[in-house]
Amino acid sequence: MVDSHYYYNSISRHVAKFQIGQVVRHKLFPFRGVIFDVDPQFANTEEWYESIPEEVRPSKDQPFYHLFAENDRTHYIAYVSEQNLIPDDSEVPLSHPDISEWFTMTGQGTYELKKQATN
Template identity: 85%
Template sequence: MHEPLVLTEKVDERYHYGSISKHIAKFQIGQVVRHRVFAFRGVIFDVDPQFANTDEWYESIPEEVRPSKDQPFYHLFAENDRTHYIAYVSEQNLLADDSDLPLSHPDIPEWFDLTGRGTYELKKHSTN
């Protein structure tokens, strides 16, 4: 009979063993959010439990406003007064948008249905 494996040292929480994150996302897919600082809003279409973009992208953010990588990051169909684009935003920089103003990003109809309540519901074929 084999002896059981026993953990002899404290787990280092800086590492995500087995790629399982301890983070719980505050926002959900289909939710409309706005940026805390910059004048844009959008609908969430994907969530990373922690930073999952390139180091180059991360380093391009000025250090004084660079968010921690150790938090959920959200993919948004984003828009402002001038244009539509895809944004990648840390949880700390997002707020729920309760304005009820419709979004006009051209990719939204392909991914979401607008419900009678004014919310966005992910279409079945958009799930992975």
């Protein structure tokens, strides 16, 4: 079945609002994280998408971000639509254990992708 919202074999017309290494916070749920990858539009499974309650289900036609995420209890990887993210300007360092493999902390308190982590 063809998804009319997906542009097959074309260049995405989306421009990501956030960048790799940026710390962001979810608008609805209490977690924050650092972005380590960006999809120009939804690129997860249909099962994952359908598991989101319909009343908060985001549009597929926007950038989605992979985050090393954390909340008060745990660390995990999150996949979040652009519409559900805001910049996190708290300057509180993240403690996700995978961050040090991918990023170095700069003198300004931001995260810079390590050269060996790029593809």
